[in-house]
Amino acid sequence: MHDFALHRPRSLSEATAQFASGGEAAYLAGGHTLLPAMKSRLRMPDALVDLSGLGLSGIHREGDRLWIGAMTRHADVASGATAIPALASLAAGIGDAQVRNRGTLGGSVANNDPAADYPAAVLGLDAVVETDRATHAADDFFQGMFTTALADGEIITRIGFAIPQAAAYAKFRHPASRYAIVGVFVARFAAGWRVAVTGAGPGVFRWAEAEAALAAGQGANGVTLAADDLNSDIHAGAEYRAHLAGVMLRQAVATLA
Numbered sequence: 001m002h003d004f005a006l007h008r009p010r011s012l013s014e015a016t017a018q019f020a021s022g023g024e025a026a027y028l029a030g031g032h033t034l035l036p037a038m039k040s041r042l043r044m045p046d047a048l049v050d051l052s053g054l055g056l057s058g059i060h061r062e063g064d065r066l067w068i069g070a071m072t073r074h075a076d077v078a079s080g081a082t083a084i085p086a087l088a089s090l091a092a093g094i095g096d097a098q099v100r101n102r103g104t105l106g107g108s109v110a111n112n113d114p115a116a117d118y119p120a121a122v123l124g125l126d127a128v129v130e131t132d133r134a135t136h137a138a139d140d141f142f143q144g145m146f147t148t149a150l151a152d153g154e155i156i157t158r159i160g161f162a163i164p165q166a167a168a169y170a171k172f173r174h175p176a177s178r179y180a181i182v183g184v185f186v187a188r189f190a191a192g193w194r195v196a197v198t199g200a201g202p203g204v205f206r207w208a209e210a211e212a213a214l215a216a217g218q219g220a221n222g223v224t225l226a227a228d229d230l231n232s233d234i235h236a237g238a239e240y241r242a243h244l245a246g247v248m249l250r251q252a253v254a255t256l257a
């Protein structure tokens, strides 16, 4: 590990000022992505700005949205997101107990790993991502592998998930890391269906054909995903991921039923 400064701000304005105070800086949340990247020198920030003193944790319902603070740990979402059981169960399936007790919602969403679980819930539940300077709609937030609408130094403060009539998440997980080789989040709202896929492509995406089939009452059986733009790597080929997407879709829809 290289030398770096550690800042512990007590307010959002202090955090953004410290982030901009010179050199390369990074916000520190649960550290479960950032610190391994620093240990392997994939990232070498001059300063870490610890977000743990800003009061960004907690879960509460406001009308038709469930708001979860960015620093809320996966384990607390698993036990506290009772208004959306599919979201609680998704959080309970992230990594292992150590990861769930350190990793945070905001860190996962800001990082936007193409195999992460939360991006599927954010997109599937038509969430809004609130930051220190803007409110981003889920449909505009994820912009490809490890890329989001966040500007340099922008801090996610909380995420508001629309509460669906029903929702379910099914994931075929990597046996070691538990990241999604393919995960499918399905949500039914009065206004229609949303289906989000993680793990399969270079970033999370909505599956328009699945949404249309479910809206038409045709079920999930005939729905297929083209392999053309999907990931092919040491874990799974594109054709296999396309097949898994159909299986996970049917599992999620069966859970809903």
Ligand SMILES: Cc1cc2nc3c(=O)[nH]c(=O)nc-3n(C[C@H](O)[C@H](O)[C@H](O)COP(=O)(O)OP(=O)(O)OC[C@H]3O[C@@H](n4cnc5c(N)ncnc54)[C@H](O)[C@@H]3O)c2cc1C
Binding pocket: 026, 027, 028, 029, 030, 031, 032, 033, 034, 035, 036, 051, 070, 071, 093, 094, 095, 096, 099, 102, 103, 104, 105, 106, 107, 108, 110, 111, 113, 115, 116, 117, 118, 154, 155, 156, 157, 177, 178, 179, 180
């Ligand atoms: C062994 C292992 C297994 C895992 N398995 C899974 C899994 O099954 N599914 C899954 O989804 N994930 C998995 N993860 C990832 C885990 O969920 C991480 O906790 C998560 O990706 C990052 O969250 P964090 O709080 O640790 O963020 P950090 O590592 O602290 O930060 C990650 C990035 O986000 C930025 N950031 C953090 N918070 C904010 C914020 N509020 N605003 C703006 N930027 C911010 C940081 O600067 C950094 O660039 C696994 C990790 C490990 C180590």
